[in-house]
Amino acid sequence: MLRYVDGAKPGKKLRIETESQPTVSSNKKYEEKRVRKFLEECHIGRPWLKYENGKMFCECCRENETTGAFCVGTTNFKLTAIKQHENTNIHMKYAMKYLRPKTVEKSQAADCLMKLKKSEYDRLVIKFRTAHALAKSHQSFRFYNTMCRLDKAKDLDIGTSYLNDKSASTFVQTIADVTQDSVREKVLKSKYVSFTCDGSTDFTGDDMENVYVRVVVDGIVEDLFLNIGTANSAASAGIFKFLMETFDNLSLNIEEKMIGFCADGASNMQGTKTGLAALLKEKWPHIFITHCLAHRLELAFKDAIKKYAVYDRMTTLLLGIYYLYRKSPKQKKNFGRAFEALGMTVILPSRVGGTRWLPHLQRAISAFIKGFRAFVFQLETSSHENPKAEGLAKLARDGSVIIFILQLKMIIGVLARLSLYLQRRELCIGDAYMRVKAAKAELLQIFES
Template sequence: MLKYVAGAKPGKKLPTTERKSSNDYEKSRKRDFQGKWLNIYPWLKYENNVMYCSVCRVQSMKTKQHESLAFVKSTDNFKLESVKQHDDSIVHKRYIEIGEAKSQPSCKSKAAEALRTLHESQHNSLAIKFRTAHALAKTHMSFRTYSTICVLDEAKGLDVGVNYRNDKAVASFTKAIATVVQRTTVEKLKNTQFCSFTIDGSTDFTGDDLENIYIRTVHSGRVEDTFLHIGCAESGSSKHIHEHVKEVFAKLHITDEMQSKLVGFTADGAANMQGNKTGLATLLKAEWPHLVATHCLAHRLELAFKDAV
């Protein structure tokens, strides 16, 4: 351009100085560890002029993995950016989760929570089935209707599960309920000073003769009659019924309780129960001389009614 301008002369060339690039500046820059980072990142440790991640180092030693990471070994690259990158890394977050899970009580862990949720769901479905079993037993309904009731509960939106939905299951549930109730009755017996028992015969649909045993106890001035046991004696003789009663006491582990607390016995007026020579009352009095044997008032009323009509 200057050649086209009259009298124009080129200017002097100024000396130039070398300018350092940003990379060269970063390489030569000396960085110091910032103590405030320790408050921001609790996992960060600073020792002997190096920093490292305490969580990743411990977990890496246990798993034998990621041992070559800078924050596992240690680093003197005191850049906030590198600290942030490690804090956001997948490995670090995973090790943090493992550490937190192990530091918590086992009952509060995620696995325990998942198991608790599963158990709660199973518990709720079993509770529904147990209530159904109890209702069938109380109303003398056939166990064969149990599966139909489960289908009906499911149609109502209740979660009854897919297991324990046959007549064998409901029989097991009923037996379990009976065991718990029987245990409660035994506890009543152990917490009373005196007791008596009533026995009466019955027949089931198969024709077997059954013996029903009830216990009478007193608690805080309140008299309570509670069903204790039903079962078959070898025969209807007083001897076999007496043996059956003793076996029931032994089976329920209340022999000692009955030995010290039994004061009364009640049954109908049949010879095998109230006979003066070989009746059950006589056999019991041989072991409990103080025993008061009573002819059941309900049976006496029934006999009186029959005589009246």
């Protein structure tokens, strides 16, 4: 019938299975009859695999007295069993010494090439160190060529290439990139990260933002310089955008690591509504905001001392003496003659204020007390022809100002030491609390005496 129908094909015979005769796969029948032997090809890439007395074993696992079939010996010569064993953690731990490449004898041509590369490497080391020294000492890169000629005069082999200021700039940029990569690795390795930023001005007058991070790597706390750059504005929004761009450009995934931020008390930093601290709190609600301890100490001192009018007269006296002798060569010469006439060592006046206000004020007060006789002598001598010196001489003879300076010297010494301690890199909150407590006790002792 099928031949009369186009495309018709006979059907396949149905397979009938009986319970008495279950089906057995051909692979299983083959494995039952097959007699496996250890193949020498298994040694390739496996120097630890050994075969003795009809058994296969792992030499490195047996030497380290581990447990398992490959330690006592096995007759399972399947390749899958070998691969399963070499991927175990205990095997990989002890098999490293068997996988180390053997030393290869170098040819004479290779030795010559290595010596040539070593010579070029030594030349670059000298140039990199020279460029690094210039950058660290804030020198111009135009001075780099002079330093290279000095190295040649010292019979140092520096070659004939990379001797201009552009090369120095390239070297410094390379050092900066490598250092930044090292800092980035530490940030990524650390479980917790906190940071601080502050503004500064470069020699062109542009406002720059410096970013430092504090990380914990292998139980060691480190403060690291991360980046410096220019924000769109000094407002909190501009600084916040600059910080986020810095973290993104360095591919720092610190969403869960960021735990702290520290800054001074400026409104654009610590403002509770629109300040940088508020913007960071909005992005990372868990972040802990800290007001810089050294800045808080300075502000506390100024708030406590501003109610004394004599403090303003003391500041006027110290600043006036500093500018009188620092800005006038004639007065400076007369100042030196006054010390010689009194048989005293010349002590130049120090400036009040600066980035570390309390230590600067302490130095200015100490210099004034040590050279008090010479200061008064010179001011009184110059008062006949210099109205400014006459006014400063009246302040220097004012008993209330002198008593205030002597009393402040004892107090400022305690506060200056505390200020320097609070600026230490390795400082923690616990140490700061104990140091502040000790300073308060010392001040109370001074007031009681």
